[in-house]
Amino acid sequence: MDDTKIRKRIYELRLEHKDLDDALNLMKEKPFIDELQINRIKKRKLKLKDEIKLLESKLIPDIKA
Numbered sequence: 001m002d003d004t005k006i007r008k009r010i011y012e013l014r015l016e017h018k019d020l021d022d023a024l025n026l027m028k029e030k031p032f033i034d035e036l037q038i039n040r041i042k043k044r045k046l047k048l049k050d051e052i053k054l055l056e057s058k059l060i061p062d063i064k065a
Contacts, residue, residue, distance in 0.1 A: 003059060010055050017048045 001009075020041050027038060 001058070006055050006058055010052055013048050013052050013055070017045055017052070020045050020048070 024038060024041055024045075027033065027041075
């Protein structure tokens, strides 16, 4: 995967992460809170964050010793 594709994927993942964050905030405003759904969203957010970190690490050039 080249740098352009990696950057595009990171952008998409960050966008999804933000959307999930917005969804969580809206859910917390409701009188009835679905804890199971909230936990699923939080787990998805963590997976997205891990994937973002992995892709970002691929953009860091290798230092030759």
